[in-house]
Amino acid sequence: MKFSFAKPALPKAGTIVVTVLAERTLGRAARDLDQKTGGMLTRAMEASRFTGKKDETLAVLAPANLDAGRVLLLGLGKAEDVAPLTLQSAGGTVVATLARSGETEAHVFVEVPEGSAVKPAEAAAEMAFGGRLRSYRFDKYRTKDKKDAKPSLKKVCLLTEEAEAAKRAFGKLDKVADGVLFARDLVSEPANVIYPETLADKCRELTALGLEVEVFDQKKLRKIGMNALLGVAQGSAHEPRVVIMRWNGAPDAQDKRPVAFVGKGVTFDSGGISIKPAAGMEEMKWDMAGSAVVIGTMMALAGRKAKVNAVGVVGLVENMPSGTAQRPGDIVASLSGQTIEIVNTDAEGRLVLADCLWYTQDVYKPKLMVDLATLTGAIIIALGHEHAGLFANDDALADALAGAGKAVGEPLWRMPLADAYDKDINTDAADMKNTGGSRGAGSITAAQFLKRFVNDVPWAHLDIAGMAWSKKDTSTVPKGGTAFGVRLLDRFVADFHEG
Numbered sequence: 001m002k003f004s005f006a007k008p009a010l011p012k013a014g015t016i017v018v019t020v021l022a023e024r025t026l027g028r029a030a031r032d033l034d035q036k037t038g039g040m041l042t043r044a045m046e047a048s049r050f051t052g053k054k055d056e057t058l059a060v061l062a063p064a065n066l067d068a069g070r071v072l073l074l075g076l077g078k079a080e081d082v083a084p085l086t087l088q089s090a091g092g093t094v095v096a097t098l099a100r101s102g103e104t105e106a107h108v109f110v111e112v113p114e115g116s117a118v119k120p121a122e123a124a125a126e127m128a129f130g131g132r133l134r135s136y137r138f139d140k141y142r143t144k145d146k147k148d149a150k151p152s153l154k155k156v157c158l159l160t161e162e163a164e165a166a167k168r169a170f171g172k173l174d175k176v177a178d179g180v181l182f183a184r185d186l187v188s189e190p191a192n193v194i195y196p197e198t199l200a201d202k203c204r205e206l207t208a209l210g211l212e213v214e215v216f217d218q219k220k221l222r223k224i225g226m227n228a229l230l231g232v233a234q235g236s237a238h239e240p241r242v243v244i245m246r247w248n249g250a251p252d253a254q255d256k257r258p259v260a261f262v263g264k265g266v267t268f269d270s271g272g273i274s275i276k277p278a279a280g281m282e283e284m285k286w287d288m289a290g291s292a293v294v295i296g297t298m299m300a301l302a303g304r305k306a307k308v309n310a311v312g313v314v315g316l317v318e319n320m321p322s323g324t325a326q327r328p329g330d331i332v333a334s335l336s337g338q339t340i341e342i343v344n345t346d347a348e349g350r351l352v353l354a355d356c357l358w359y360t361q362d363v364y365k366p367k368l369m370v371d372l373a374t375l376t377g378a379i380i381i382a383l384g385h386e387h388a389g390l391f392a393n394d395d396a397l398a399d400a401l402a403g404a405g406k407a408v409g410e411p412l413w414r415m416p417l418a419d420a421y422d423k424d425i426n427t428d429a430a431d432m433k434n435t436g437g438s439r440g441a442g443s444i445t446a447a448q449f450l451k452r453f454v455n456d457v458p459w460a461h462l463d464i465a466g467m468a469w470s471k472k473d474t475s476t477v478p479k480g481g482t483a484f485g486v487r488l489l490d491r492f493v494a495d496f497h498e499g
Contacts, residue, residue: 001095001135002155003128003170005163012067014105014155015059017094020045020052021113022078029109029159033071037063041073053077054086055093055475059101069103079115085409087123088130091156092475095134098153105155110166121165124158128166129173131156133476136181138188175303176490180483183289183296187468187481191268191285196233196316199267199288200241203295203314209302212246226355228334229315232348235272235325236318242356245298245312249305250499258309259497260366261298261489262356264349264373265291265316272319272345273327286481287349289468290372291316293485300490307498313360315352319345331430335359336453339430347435349375350449357453368397368458370492371450372485373465378442379415380466387413388467388484391447394458401460404492409476410484412462415444422448 008029010016018030024045026034034041040063045051050058056075062068074090076082091108098106110124118126135153139145160166186194186202194202200215207213218239221230226242233240246258269287270276276284291314298312326332330342335355342351353371360369379389388405390412392398398414405412421444427433432452436445447461467484470477 001132001153003132004155004157005124005166005170006157006159007161007163008109008159010066010068011107014068014107015070015072015098015101015103016062016066016068017072017074017106017108019076019090019109019111020073021076022052024050024052027109027111027113029111030073037065041071045073050075054081055089057093057097059097068107072097072106076113079113082113082116083118084122084126087118087126088133089475091127091130092134095131095153095156096473096475099135099151100149102152104152105157106153107157107159110158110160120160121162121169124160124162124166125169125173128156128158128170129177130476132174132177133180134478136184136478138185138480172304176300176487178303179296179300179490180486182299183292183483183486184481186292186295187286187289187483189285191318194288195238195267195318196241196265197238199265199291199316200243203243203245206245206295206299206302209299210247211298211302212248214244216242224359225335226359227332228340228351229317229355231326231330231332231342232266232319232351233317235322236320238318241316243314243316245295247298247302247306247308247310249301250307250309253309253499255367256309257365257367258311259493260360260364260369261294261310261312262353262360262369262371263291263294263312263314264288264353264371264375265314266349266352267316267318269319269346269348270321272325272348273321274344274346275321276346283469286469287374288316289374289464289481293372293464293483293489296483296486297489300486301493306493308493310493311360311364311366313356315356317352319348334453338432338452341427341430341433343433344435347446349373350434350446353450354453357450361455361457366457368394369454370401370460370462370489372462374468375463376443376446376465379463382415382443383413383466385466385470387411389443389463390414390460391417391444391463392460393417393451393454394460397458397460400496401488401492404495405488408487408491410488415447417444417447417451421445422451425449
């Protein structure tokens with residue numbers, strides 16, 4: 001779908017979109033159009049339940065004196081509540097409403113009401129950004145879609161007096177959207193298409209944006225001693241990979257240490273010998289969502305030429321049961337030298353992250369590390385599908401991430417870390433075991449496990465198990481892979497780490 005910007009003018013075709021505030025308060029363009037059509041919009045509102053609430057819509061067939069096919073009234077809610085997220089949601093609502101309407105183009109009159117702090121150019125850019133996020137579809141494997149199931153909407157033009165400024169503002173947001181949609185694609189692909197080798201190949205494609213990409217194969221991983229990660233992979237016919245992506249956007253910075261993002265990339269998680277129940281196991285194709293978010297974030301940073309030095313590290317494995325698979329009771333020596341007793345082979349993501357976190361802090365000496373993983377079902381029990389879990393050894397880092405999440409609509413909820421939980425992963429057989437001693441506090445003991453591999457580096461762990469996949473549409477996220485975390489990390493970098 002193409003998004004463009006132009007000066008306000010009545011279009012010759014398509015749908016005209018005008019904004020309405022709460023209590024049926026027409027915007028300037030809506031008032032002009034209402035007058036031009038003899039009060040048509042006012043009468044339509046009076047004959048409906050439409051009041052201008054946020055994301056509320058009312059479609060009206062255009063009268064004969066308009067060249068457009070229809071008029072869409074778009075609610076923004078209260079003027080003082082109109083903010084970037086409101087406008088993103090509005091843009092997504094336009095796309096969702098008109099996608100299969102039969103219309104091929106929409107022309108949106110963008111107006112900022114008095115009382116809002118958003119500037120006109122920013123408003124138009126944010127609406128286009130939301131529209132692009134909502135326009136995402138993963139339908140490459142559908143061969144028999146009905147004609148009316150395919151989106152008809154091809155073009156959305158945002159009409160504003162500051163069209164050129166809006167176009168410039170959208171430029172960077174568009175690159176962030178590229179990263180989000182790329183990550184959604186990766187999460188949505190089936191495990192027979194995306195597995196460690198092919199996901200590494202997808203990372204290699206990003207060299208076209210200026211990223212430095214290095215791929216470690218199984219021989220290299222064995223040589224450097226990533227035995228915790230290798231243990232997870234040993235039951236699969238697909239060999240593991242670790243991918244290092246570097247973006248050097250601030251070569252002249254006084255502090256050249258990178259910010260580091262680490263992602264769990266279990267391209268399919270059967271549970272291994274501790275096999276999962278069959279019901280719902282097909283969903284485990286997206287157990288690599290943490291790695292997809294890191295890949296999408298690195299794509300976004302490179303695409304918008306972020307002035308930051310960043311490194312993204314993803315550990316890619318498939319966890320399968322077989323005659324060569326890791327067994328409960330096995331003991332492995334991790335890259336750090338610490339030994340781990342495998343109590344449950346379905347607690348595999350933390351083993352992958354353990355080696356990747358240790359390698360990242362040891363080799364790149366980052367100023368901070370953030371890992372992302374669909375790590376535990378326990379975080380869904382705690383937080384549902386409304387927040388991702390945030391664990392951190394540094395309060396400033398935790399606050400910065402939570403603030404960035406709130407700003408982009410990807411909320412985090414901080415969870416505790418404490419010695420009492422840490423003791424729960426001690427074992428007589430090795431330095432630690434890979435799960436706690438009971439079903440309680442499962443997401444916390446998993447985070448405590450990871451904490452043993454970060455040394456003194458400021459570190460945060462985002463458990464995105466409840467947020468990586470959605471079974472319902474929202475205004476900017478169609479159901480399916482969400483890429484939760486890409487916008488959050490990009491905003492975190494932009495607000496706190498760009499020069």
